[in-house]
Amino acid sequence: VSERDTEAAHWFARMRTPGAEADRAEFDVWHSDPDNAEAYANAKEDWLLTGGVAEEHLAAHRQVPSKATPPARARWGCRF
Amino acid sequence: MDFDDEQDRAHALSSGDPVPPSDWTGFGPAASMEAIYTAHQPALARYLRRRAPKQDLGDLVQECFRRLAMAKGGKLALIEKPGAYLVSTARNLLTDRARADNARQASLHHSFEDKDIAGPDPHAALEARDTMRRVGEAIEKLKPQTGSIFVMHRFDGLSYEEIAKAKGISVKGVEWHIAQAMIAIRKARADTK
Numbered sequence: 218v219s220e221r222d223t224e225a226a227h228w229f230a231r232m233r234t235p236g237a238e239a240d241r242a243e244f245d246v247w248h249s250d251p252d253n254a255e256a257y258a259n260a261k262e263d264w265l266l267t268g269g270v271a272e273e274h275l276a277a278h279r280q281v282p283s284k285a286t287p288p289a290r291a292r293w294g295c296r297f
Numbered sequence: 298m299d300f301d302d303e304q305d306r307a308h309a310l311s312s313g314d315p316v317p318p319s320d321w322t323g324f325g326p327a328a329s330m331e332a333i334y335t336a337h338q339p340a341l342a343r344y345l346r347r348r349a350p351k352q353d354l355g356d357l358v359q360e361c362f363r364r365l366a367m368a369k370g371g372k373l374a375l376i377e378k379p380g381a382y383l384v385s386t387a388r389n390l391l392t393d394r395a396r397a398d399n400a401r402q403a404s405l406h407h408s409f410e411d412k413d414i415a416g417p418d419p420h421a422a423l424e425a426r427d428t429m430r431r432v433g434e435a436i437e438k439l440k441p442q443t444g445s446i447f448v449m450h451r452f453d454g455l456s457y458e459e460i461a462k463a464k465g466i467s468v469k470g471v472e473w474h475i476a477q478a479m480i481a482i483r484k485a486r487a488d489t490k
Contacts, residue, residue, distance in 0.1 A: 218484045226479035230472045233359055233450075234457055235334035238366045263482045266432055267451055268352040274433030275452060278444035 225256035229264065330366055333379045338362075338456050341383050346454065348391055354454030361386045428486060435485035439478055446471055447478035 228244060231237060237244075248254050338358065345357050364386050368376060376382050439447060446464065449455045450471070455463070457471040464471070 218480055218487060222483050222487075223480055226483060227472075227476040229479055230476035233355075233475065234468060234472060235331050235338075235362060237363075238330060259483065259486075260479055263432075263479060263486060264356075264451075266429070266486075267436065267482060268350075269429055270433040270436060271429070274437045275448050277437055278439070278441070278448040 219256075221252060221256045222259070225253065225260040228257060229260040330362070333365065334362060334456070335458065337380050337383055338458075340380070341387060342454050342456075344384060345387055345391075349394070351454060352452055353394075355450055355452075357387065357390055358454060358456070360390060431485040431488065432482055435481045436478070439481055443474045443477045443481075446474040450475060 224247070228247060231240060232244060248257060341361060342354060342358055345354055349357055361383050365376065365379060365382055368382065436444060436447065442464070446460055449460050449463070450457070457468045457475075460471045461468045
């Protein structure tokens with residue numbers, strides 16, 4: 218991933234904040250470079266693409282922390 | 298507040314709004330927008346949640362606020378009823394989407410009958426599936442905090458503020474995690490080329 222792609226990712230994330238319009242002028246200057254504009258368009262495309270990701274890939278990040286698995290001896294209910 | 302309910306809608310737009318427009322003017326457009334966002338985002342998200350796929354929720358909410366910010370030459374104080382403006386924008390967006398979907402369906406029907414007798418390109422289909430798998434795996438492999446924040450924003454439609462509150466971090470921190478997720482996704486896509 219290039220430096221430009223990284224910048225595009227940060228701009229993309231920044232422009233989704235409610236106060237993004239305050240950064241609009243700075244963004245426009247950055248975006249006026251065609252290479253930057255292309256990197257930003259790629260970021261937008263990536264974002265749209267994620268909409269089609271299967272739920273199975275998201276499950277790990279949705280998990281509610283559960284109680285630790287009880288130790289084996291407690292599950293079997295016998296001690297030696 | 299619920300935009301589905303006339304009584305609630307009237308209440309949402311009354312002078313009893315949490316932060317009346319006259320109070321916003323002294324704090325600049327960014328502060329005004331933040332106040333409007335805080336006051337109206339939850340109801341707008343609820344309104345859209347019932348009418349649009351959940352994966353599109355974040356983008357629709359974002360687009361509504363972007364249009365609000367751009368309206369009246371960016372002079373938010375000139376918009377008397379931001380709640381009404383937002384819901385009207387949401388309705389227009391949903392109508393546009395429905396029209397676009399219909400057009401796409403018609404186009405697919407046409408191409409099936411007239412052109413794609415040979416069927417879809419299996420190579421392109423495999424490539425697309427592989428890209429989606431890689432993107433999915435990239436999301437799966439994100440660090441727990443980054444992954445959780447990305448899923449909350451992208452798929453559950455939570456705002457940066459809501460996530461910041463839930464996670465006990467700053468809005469800037471949420472922004473940073475979203476950027477990290479986007480970088481990982483870009484890397485996954487770049488690796489496919």
